[in-house]
Amino acid sequence: xxxxxxxxxxxxxxxxxxxxxxxxxxxxxxxxxxxxxxxxxxxxxxxxxxxxxxxxxxxxxxxxxxxxxxxxxxxxxxxxxxxxxxxxxxxxxxxxxxxxxxxxxxxxxxxxxxxxxxxxxxxxxxxxxxxxxxxxxxxxxxxxxxxxxxxxxxxxxxxxxxxxxxxxxxxxxxxxxxxxxxxxxxxxxxxxxxxxxxxxxxxxxxxxxxxxxxxxxxxxxxxxxxxxxxxxxxxxxxxxxxxxxxxxxxxxxxxxxxxxxxxxxxxxxxxxxxxxxxxxxxxxxxxxxxxxxxxxxxxxxxxxxxxxxxxxxxxxxxxxxxxxxxxxxxxxxxxxxxxxxxxxxxxxxxxxxxxxxxxxxxxxxxxxxxxxxxxxxxxxxxxxxxxxxxxxxxxxxxxxxxxxxxxxxxxxxxxxxxxx
Amino acid sequence: xxxxxxxxxxxxxxxxxxxxxxxxxxxxxxxxxxxxxxxxxxxxxxxxxxxxxxxxxxxxxxxxxxxxxxxxxxxxxxxxxxxxxxxxxxxxxxxxxxxxxxxxxxxxxxxxxxxxxxxxxxxxxxxxxxxxxxxxxxxxxxxxxxxxxxxxxxxxxxxxxxxxxxxxxxxxxxxxxxxxxxxxxxxxxxxxxxxxxxxxxxxxxxxxxxxxxxxxxxxxxxxxxxxxxxxxxxxxxxxxxxxxxxxxxxxxxxxxxxxxxxxxxxxxxxxxxxxxxxxxxxxxxxxxxxxxx
Numbered sequence: 001x002x003x004x005x006x007x008x009x010x011x012x013x014x015x016x017x018x019x020x021x022x023x024x025x026x027x028x029x030x031x032x033x034x035x036x037x038x039x040x041x042x043x044x045x046x047x048x049x050x051x052x053x054x055x056x057x058x059x060x061x062x063x064x065x066x067x068x069x070x071x072x073x074x075x076x077x078x079x080x081x082x083x084x085x086x087x088x089x090x091x092x093x094x095x096x097x098x099x100x101x102x103x104x105x106x107x108x109x110x111x112x113x114x115x116x117x118x119x120x121x122x123x124x125x126x127x128x129x130x131x132x133x134x135x136x137x138x139x140x141x142x143x144x145x146x147x148x149x150x151x152x153x154x155x156x157x158x159x160x161x162x163x164x165x166x167x168x169x170x171x172x173x174x175x176x177x178x179x180x181x182x183x184x185x186x187x188x189x190x191x192x193x194x195x196x197x198x199x200x201x202x203x204x205x206x207x208x209x210x211x212x213x214x215x216x217x218x219x220x221x222x223x224x225x226x227x228x229x230x231x232x233x234x235x236x237x238x239x240x241x242x243x244x245x246x247x248x249x250x251x252x253x254x255x256x257x258x259x260x261x262x263x264x265x266x267x268x269x270x271x272x273x274x275x276x277x278x279x280x281x282x283x284x285x286x287x288x289x290x291x292x293x294x295x296x297x298x299x300x301x302x303x304x305x306x307x308x309x310x311x312x313x314x315x316x317x318x319x320x321x322x323x324x325x326x327x328x329x330x331x332x333x334x335x336x337x338x339x340x341x342x343x344x345x346x347x348x349x350x351x352x353x354x355x356x357x358x359x360x361x362x363x364x365x366x367x368x369x370x371x372x373x374x375x376x377x378x379x380x381x382x383x384x385x386x387x388x389x390x391x392x393x394x395x396x397x398x399x400x401x402x403x404x405x406x407x408x409x410x411x412x413x414x415x416x417x418x419x420x
Numbered sequence: 421x422x423x424x425x426x427x428x429x430x431x432x433x434x435x436x437x438x439x440x441x442x443x444x445x446x447x448x449x450x451x452x453x454x455x456x457x458x459x460x461x462x463x464x465x466x467x468x469x470x471x472x473x474x475x476x477x478x479x480x481x482x483x484x485x486x487x488x489x490x491x492x493x494x495x496x497x498x499x500x501x502x503x504x505x506x507x508x509x510x511x512x513x514x515x516x517x518x519x520x521x522x523x524x525x526x527x528x529x530x531x532x533x534x535x536x537x538x539x540x541x542x543x544x545x546x547x548x549x550x551x552x553x554x555x556x557x558x559x560x561x562x563x564x565x566x567x568x569x570x571x572x573x574x575x576x577x578x579x580x581x582x583x584x585x586x587x588x589x590x591x592x593x594x595x596x597x598x599x600x601x602x603x604x605x606x607x608x609x610x611x612x613x614x615x616x617x618x619x620x621x622x623x624x625x626x627x628x629x630x631x632x633x634x635x636x637x638x639x640x641x642x643x644x645x646x647x648x649x650x651x652x653x654x655x656x657x658x659x660x661x662x663x664x665x666x667x668x669x670x671x672x673x674x675x676x677x678x679x680x681x682x683x684x685x686x687x688x689x690x691x692x693x694x695x696x697x698x699x700x701x702x703x704x705x706x707x708x709x710x711x712x713x
Contacts, residue, residue: 187499187503188500188503188504206499207481211541214510214537215540215541217507218530218533218534218538219534219537221533221534222527225523225526225527228523228527230521230523233518234518234519237514237515237517237519238515238518240511240514240515241511241512241514243511244504244508244512247504247508251500
């Protein structure tokens with residue numbers, strides 16, 4: 001499965017601070033009921049000790065602590081008609097980092113974290129722990145950051161002073177939907193690791209994972225409905241439908257070497273770009289800008305999202321397991337054929353046989369990865385990512401120059417740097 | 421789709437859509453509608469999709485092998501397909517719901533989906549908890565069953581365009597009928613044989629899900645508490661527990677509870693003009709009670 005979360009951005013291990021028994025949950029519970037819940041959930045004696053761990057499990061959720069070890073070199077080729085605020089000269093660019101990029105919305109993200117914790121944790125401590133497992137697992141809050149950046153960049157146009165509560169609620173909804181989909185995805189993929197940590201269902205069992213995912217989808221639907229904006233409600237409902245369609249599409253085309261690039265892009269859209277596009281468009285809608293601008297924000301989100309996903313798919317081949325936080329080449333191993341593979345299949349016929357064998361011979365996966373790399377599959381995928389990134393930057397033209405618009409542009413470029 | 425057919429075709433009675441249609445027609449009479457609108461029909465479909473999706477996920481959550489005498493989706497196709505099928509159906513129904521473009525109904529049904537999740541959590545965190553109170557049980561029953569039914573009946577009334585007092589009464593009808601329905605189901609889990617139930621009998625109790633008959637029995641018989649808290653580790657203890665519940669009147673008191681909710685439901689129908697549809701709605705309440713004598 002292609003990772004929707006940007007675990008590939010971690011150049012170092014994310015640190016967690018565990019504070020013993022510092023549960024701030026207001027939900028009243030006693031050890032008896034939580035223990036029994038966990039027991040009933042997992043039905044495996046070995047795991048009951050993990051229930052006791054729940055009480056002391058408080059990973060700190062804070063702003064993402066990301067840093068880049070590489071100085072940005074790859075600039076966006078082919079973009080010539082950008083406004084002067086976009087400095088293309090290498091030497092005058094300071095090293096980008098997500099923390100820098102998100103500086104303008106850092107406070108928004110802090111508030112978001114607090115709100116998310118209380119929304120999810122209020123219901124049940126077991127759920128909260130499960131959610132924290134993934135909320136705290138190195139997530140960068142990229143999607144909410146996008147909502148905040150687009151909100152701030154677009155409100156300039158109409159002279160709105162502050163972000164509205166709809167803006168903030170939208171960001172929370174987006175992050176809840178994203179998180180819920182990750183939890184269910186891991187159940188569907190039977191994944192053990194995400195972002196270098198065990199997955200929710202590995203730790204707490206399938207039941208809790210399904211329940212936590214359902215709960216978060218339900219909460220986000222409810223908050224969405226209470227935004228009382230039909231356009232946004234329909235927009236986001238489409239996304240949830242797209243997620244499910246994307247999963248099904250992927251599941252039914254595993255190891256299918258006839259997969260076309262178009263189909264792959266649709267699947268990337270369903271699984272990744274759809275949510276991002278709906279977030280950016282939603283943010284614009286709540287800024288009350290005109291529909292041309294919201295459409296451009298939609299396209300920005302879509303193109304950025306596709307670029308993002310293609311890069312994730314490239315990194316699945318080029319990064320080591322440690323960097324990825326999960327085994328390398330895992331997409332291919334599962335039969336999920338992504339851009340590099342699709343391009344490689346156009347060149348190398350023998351790759352098809354290996355894939356169709358579903359890697360039953362030991363070492364065949366490594367051979368396949370070798371072929372993909374050597375015949376230029378990765379390069380062509382990089383071009384694809386760049387092409388989408390270019391489109392995304394163009395979509396930002398309609399916004400007045402501002403630090404927020406700049407951050408949106410930089411985010412696109414920062415993303416590209418992950419692959420060179 | 422095979423997965424969905426497994427459950428769509430598994431002997432479901434379509435109670436919920438039937439309620440939507442009956443209330444739609446019964447309320448349409450008030451303002452002289454002749455035909456059902458496409459919103460009415462779409463609402464019924466949405467309700468059935470949500471219900472089905474919740475059953476599929478429930479079976480994953482309960483690790484149930486059997487439903488309505490047939491194997492469950494996840495037993496046959498695996499957990500993955502079950503989760504995916506459930507997610508897909510929830511997603512589809514959310515999308516259709518959004519495209520009904522009625523904010524009141526959208527909020528109503530979104531509340532239900534939230535309630536489902538809350539109900540599952542409530543149930544899961546109070547397994548084998550002998551301190552569970554009747555009103556907590558009723559709240560859980562509301563979340564898991566009555567909420568959806570109440571939202572369906574109210575939604576049907578909204579789409580008929582009747583005034584809010586009547587839609588409120590339809591909501592209450594759905595809620596009271598739903599609670600009555602759930603209590604009856606919980607009674608039958610004790611009184612019916614495995615064959616009639618389509619799944620092992622007393623399975624609620626076995627899992628630690630303490631329902632009305634048990635809660636009433638616990639008020640009378642303290643030794644029941646010990647057996648339950650032992651989580652039936654000794655063989656034969658489950659049967660012993662069931663005997664205690666029956667002999668000390670737990671079932672009888674639960675029956676009274678079901679009846680009292682049913683009576684409230686019938687009262688809620690008073691605001692509707694007499695018609696064959698109103699009559700059917702009354703009969704549904706009574707037929708439900710027939711299941712327990």
